[in-house]
Amino acid sequence: MRLHNLGFPRMGANRELKFALESYWKGTADADNLLTTAYSLRQQHWNVQQQAGLDFVPVGDFALYDHVLNTSLMLGNIPPRFQQGQGANELDQYFRMARGRAPTGEPTFACEMTKWFDTNYHYIVPELAADTDFHLASTQLLDQVKEAKAAGFNPKPVLLGPLSYLWLGKVKGQDFDKLELLPRLLPVYVEVLQYLAALGVEWVQIDEPILVLDLPLAWQNAFESAYNQLQSRNLNLLLASYFGELRDNLRLACNLPVAGLHLDAVRGREEVARVLDNLSPYKVLSLGVVDGRNLWKTDLNAVLAWLEPIHQRLGERLWLAPSCSLLHVPLDLGLETTLDTELKNWLAFAVQKLDELRILSQALTQGRGSVRTALEANHAAIESRQTSTRVHNPAVAQRMADITPALLQRASTYPERAKAQQQRFELPLYPTTTIGSFPQTQEIRKARRDFKAGQLDTASYHAAMQAEIRYAVEVQEQLGLDVPVHGEAERNDMVEYFGEQLAGYAFTRLGWVQSYGSRCVKPPIIYGDVSRPLAMTVEWSAYAQSLTAKPMKGMLTGPVTMLQWSFVRDDQPRRDTAFQIALALRDEILDLEAAGIGIIQVDEPAFREGLPLRKTEWKAYLQWAVEAFRLSVAGVRDDTQIHTHMCYSEFNDIMPEIAAMDADVITIETSRSDMELLEAFSEFAYPNEIGPGVYDIHSPNIPTVDSMVRMMQKASRDIPPQRLWVNPDCGLKTRQWAEVIPALANMVEATKVLRSVV
Numbered sequence: 212m213r214l215h216n217l218g219f220p221r222m223g224a225n226r227e228l229k230f231a232l233e234s235y236w237k238g239t240a241d242a243d244n245l246l247t248t249a250y251s252l253r254q255q256h257w258n259v260q261q262q263a264g265l266d267f268v269p270v271g272d273f274a275l276y277d278h279v280l281n282t283s284l285m286l287g288n289i290p291p292r293f294q295q296g297q298g299a300n301e302l303d304q305y306f307r308m309a310r311g312r313a314p315t316g317e318p319t320f321a322c323e324m325t326k327w328f329d330t331n332y333h334y335i336v337p338e339l340a341a342d343t344d345f346h347l348a349s350t351q352l353l354d355q356v357k358e359a360k361a362a363g364f365n366p367k368p369v370l371l372g373p374l375s376y377l378w379l380g381k382v383k384g385q386d387f388d389k390l391e392l393l394p395r396l397l398p399v400y401v402e403v404l405q406y407l408a409a410l411g412v413e414w415v416q417i418d419e420p421i422l423v424l425d426l427p428l429a430w431q432n433a434f435e436s437a438y439n440q441l442q443s444r445n446l447n448l449l450l451a452s453y454f455g456e457l458r459d460n461l462r463l464a465c466n467l468p469v470a471g472l473h474l475d476a477v478r479g480r481e482e483v484a485r486v487l488d489n490l491s492p493y494k495v496l497s498l499g500v501v502d503g504r505n506l507w508k509t510d511l512n513a514v515l516a517w518l519e520p521i522h523q524r525l526g527e528r529l530w531l532a533p534s535c536s537l538l539h540v541p542l543d544l545g546l547e548t549t550l551d552t553e554l555k556n557w558l559a560f561a562v563q564k565l566d567e568l569r570i571l572s573q574a575l576t577q578g579r580g581s582v583r584t585a586l587e588a589n590h591a592a593i594e595s596r597q598t599s600t601r602v603h604n605p606a607v608a609q610r611m612a613d614i615t616p617a618l619l620q621r622a623s624t625y626p627e628r629a630k631a632q633q634q635r636f637e638l639p640l641y642p643t644t645t646i647g648s649f650p651q652t653q654e655i656r657k658a659r660r661d662f663k664a665g666q667l668d669t670a671s672y673h674a675a676m677q678a679e680i681r682y683a684v685e686v687q688e689q690l691g692l693d694v695p696v697h698g699e700a701e702r703n704d705m706v707e708y709f710g711e712q713l714a715g716y717a718f719t720r721l722g723w724v725q726s727y728g729s730r731c732v733k734p735p736i737i738y739g740d741v742s743r744p745l746a747m748t749v750e751w752s753a754y755a756q757s758l759t760a761k762p763m764k765g766m767l768t769g770p771v772t773m774l775q776w777s778f779v780r781d782d783q784p785r786r787d788t789a790f791q792i793a794l795a796l797r798d799e800i801l802d803l804e805a806a807g808i809g810i811i812q813v814d815e816p817a818f819r820e821g822l823p824l825r826k827t828e829w830k831a832y833l834q835w836a837v838e839a840f841r842l843s844v845a846g847v848r849d850d851t852q853i854h855t856h857m858c859y860s861e862f863n864d865i866m867p868e869i870a871a872m873d874a875d876v877i878t879i880e881t882s883r884s885d886m887e888l889l890e891a892f893s894e895f896a897y898p899n900e901i902g903p904g905v906y907d908i909h910s911p912n913i914p915t916v917d918s919m920v921r922m923m924q925k926a927s928r929d930i931p932p933q934r935l936w937v938n939p940d941c942g943l944k945t946r947q948w949a950e951v952i953p954a955l956a957n958m959v960e961a962t963k964v965l966r967s968v969v
């Protein structure tokens with residue numbers, strides 16, 4: 212039985228990759244420094260995986276920014292605006308595609324970025340056009356295979372499969388079927404496979420995660436012809452699907468001419484029996500039995516009871532792996548020195564998940580007795596979590612039982628509320644605002660570090676944060692923004708900040724997970740019933756309000772996003788956890804209102820991301836997600852204005868639900884798509900107010916007045932100006948003040964131009 216892994220976290224125990232990237236972008240370190248860091252991380256990660264007892268190490272799962280972008284480079288799919296002729300710096304071309312600019316080369320607008328399936332990882336969207344021409348343009352994967360071999364590892368290269376690559380790509384400004392590009396794409400894959408075979412590679416993992424989606428017939432059919440062409444006599448293909456069940460793609464997946472199939476046997480456990488009945492007798496079946504999407508310990512005894520008969524049947528043809536790449540979980544529980552032992556005993560991070568695989572494999576091949584102690588310890592841990600009193604809070608259960616439909620309903624309809632709000636705030640046409648955060652400067656981070664380390668007392672920390680808020684408010688006053696924010700200086704992260712103040716949540720010290728590029732998040736762990744012991748934001752917002760006569764916007768993270776960006780309990784429905792969070796937020800919102808905060812934004816950037824991958828499950832999700840939002844906000848008065856914010860979302864197919872959230876104002880990310888994302892709102896005749904983002908905050912480029920006027924004019928053609936707001940795409944925490952101030956000054960200038968022509 213072989214053990215393998217689909218992918219490993221990239222950043223390093225101390226986020227070495229993040230810091231090397233950022234130094235390179237800033238120009239404080241050269242490319243050599245970055246590439247050396249990357250090289251040594253790959254070596255370390257292979258080493259950990261080999262030590263853990265894996266038979267192969269994945270190669271090609273590592274990326275400086277994103278593996279889909281790596282694939283685009285390998286395939287030579289580089290949009291013309293990034294091509295700068297002979298002698299162009301390839302590394303910087305790569306970063307310009309991701310971020311719009313790099314130490315060399317002309318700044319331009321970056322490629323779109325969007326969420327990888329239902330995770331919080333973002334990939335760079337391949338741009339596809341009718342004349343896109345593919346050719347093998349990068350030897351990076353081959354070089355890394357050599358690198359692994361030279362260091363004595365057994366490499367299993369990982370490729371993003373051609374169909375998933377095309378599916379994830381986007382056709383821009385043209386009307387043609389991207390599937391037509393497949394015949395041009397396949398020869399490059401064949402060439403790559405030939406090179407890999409020549410390097411002596413035995414197995415190649417080819418990822419086709421779209422096999423867990425509802426696929427049109429043409430795409431289903433394309434699989435067969437594509438894999439007929441990719442079939443190779445010189446190496447074995449392991450076709451990997453993950454993140455769900457195959458369902459109507461099951462027979463297709465089982466029948467493709469590949470040597471092995473990997474399945475997500477956590478989310479897709481139920482259908483493994485059907486796969487066994489359909490799989491030809493020469494194929495390897497890799498079962499992903501350890502959850503790559505969550506960090507609870509696997510119930511090893513239960514998995515074994517299920518696996519033993521399968522092992523009997525398949526023998527050596529059974530391989531074991533995590534359900535998906537371990538990119539989505541933190542690196543090593545061993546680094547957590549501050550988690551209490553009870554909780555720690557319930558968890559497994561990437562390194563521990565590999566240990567679980569080894570225990571399972573030993574139990575299967577040498578009998579459970581050979582790992583008795585490990586299995587007993589696992590059993591005790593599973594049982595302790597099931598029965599712990601830390602998990603259940605009767606007061607929360609009571610409030611949950613008391614939820615009535617009336618709690619989900621604002622007192623009046625939007626038109627009535629809008630009147631009350633206009634009377635109270637007297638905002639001008641095209642009100643300007645920002646999405647919440649301002650730059651998290653070195654000083655802010657240092658103050659927080661020192662505070663957490665006990666080197667800065669509470670009073671000094673508070674004074675430092677208040678000084679930041681004061682500065683942010685002054686800047687906004689000077690810029691002339693209509694609805695200021697306090698800037699979120701005191702928040703490390705929009706989810707962690709709240710989780711830290713709620714009961715039922717726990718935190719890691721180094722549990723980083725990559726979100727996009729160098730950006731990492733440390734998702735909290737929701738292990739028990741959620742409640743709010745004390746007010747969370749009132750003091751900061753009230754302080755900020757005391758500094759200005761303008762209406763200060765309060766800032767909270769919504770229940771779906773709190774859920775979506777945390778590791779959540781798997782012992783109750785997600786809906787119940789969302790409602791518990793909503794009840795806590797409801798109390799916070801009423802406290803803010805009582806403290807004089809008249810405008811409150813409840814961010815739900817992860818609302819769309821929460822959609823199940825299969826359409827049949829959307830309705831149930833949307834129902835409770837909308838209800839959770841409404842449960843949070845519906846308690847306020849008519850003249851309290853509720854905002855929500857969503858980024859990276861496509862709204863076309865969820866407009867009724869977006870409208871049902873009934874926020875007074877929604878701000879969305881639209882600039883990267885040139886306002887395309889706004890179309891859904893006009894087509895649906897969205898009834899409330901909208902702030903379509905006028906500039907891309909992920910790029911350090913300063914947006915021009917003209918570009919923003921043009922975007923808003925485009926928006927005004929579809930949406931009545933009386934219901935339009937002007938704001939950036941998202942929060943500004945990742946930017947610097949030197950970028951933010953001129954960008955917002957231009958935004959305010961653009962608004963003046965707009966108002967003057969109405």
Ligand code: GLN
Pocket residue numbers: 646647648699705766814816856857858941942943944
């Ligand atoms: N209020 C948050 C901020 O500005 C929103 C972030 C987000 O939508 N991702 O940082």
Ligand code: ZN
Pocket residue numbers: 646816856857858940941942
């Ligand atoms: Zn956002």
